[in-house]
Amino acid sequence: MTAKNSDELQGKVDCYCRHGGESGLELGGEFATLLIRNMHNHSAILKAVFEGYALPPLGEHGIHHWARVFENGLTIAESNGADIEVVALFALFHDSRRVNECIDDGHGLRGALFAESLRGKLVHLDDARFDLLFEACKFHTDGLVVGDPTLQACWDADRLDLGRVGIKPSRQRLCTDAARDLLDWAHDRAVCWYETTDILSSWGWRSA
Ligand SMILES: [Fe+2]
Numbered sequence: 413m414t415a416k417n418s419d420e421l422q423g424k425v426d427c428y429c430r431h432g433g434e435s436g437l438e439l440g441g442e443f444a445t446l447l448i449r450n451m452h453n454h455s456a457i458l459k460a461v462f463e464g465y466a467l468p469p470l471g472e473h474g475i476h477h478w479a480r481v482f483e484n485g486l487t488i489a490e491s492n493g494a495d496i497e498v499v500a501l502f503a504l505f506h507d508s509r510r511v512n513e514c515i516d517d518g519h520g521l522r523g524a525l526f527a528e529s530l531r532g533k534l535v536h537l538d539d540a541r542f543d544l545l546f547e548a549c550k551f552h553t554d555g556l557v558v559g560d561p562t563l564q565a566c567w568d569a570d571r572l573d574l575g576r577v578g579i580k581p582s583r584q585r586l587c588t589d590a591a592r593d594l595l596d597w598a599h600d601r602a603v604c605w606y607e608t609t610d611i612l613s614s615w616g617w618r619s620a
């Protein structure tokens with residue numbers, strides 16, 4: 413691909429992402445490949461999540477938790493090579509279909525099924541990557557520590573934020589050395605319900 417073509421392609425991708433797939437651009441060839449590989453409209457996904465979200469957006473399992481999970485996961489991914497787009501989607505979907513803030517059996521599976529319902533609309537992953545997202549969501553409360561690096565990054569990212577509900581994660585119950593290295597930093601942020609403004613604004617969320 414020439415530099416000019418590359419710029420044109422990136423322009424299309426940027427346009428597609430800004431307009432949430434409503435730009436009229438056709439998905440095909442390299443454009444589709446780029447989108448499928450890396451590009452999701454996180455703002456549009458967040459909007460879809462909130463359209464059916466049963467709990468307060470700023471609650472214990474709400475948007476500030478999701479954003480910290482995303483940043484935790486991105487940081488782990490730098491070390492373990494996790495798929496950052498799957499990590500991003502995990503952050504948005506894993507608690508998206510909770511119905512209470514306490515023990516909520518099956519909420520991981522419900523989040524996974526919700527993500528599945530958006531395939532081809534807002535979720536553009538091939539089967540292998542979608543399977544990782546589905547599994548990450550479905551099993552995120554099961555205490556697993558062994559699995560694909562992307563699963564491990566997702567599960568650790570969520571566990572590192574337990575401080576918001578008064579729990580410090582055990583180092584032995586984390587999957588990755590990267591998360592163990594991150595534990596004190598992430599826990600301090602969880603305890604004070606740190607607002608990850610860059611991620612929140614990238615999702616189109618403006619704090620009051
Ligand atoms: Fe959860």
Ligand SMILES: [Fe+2]
Pocket residue numbers: 473477481506507570
């Ligand atoms: Fe969570």
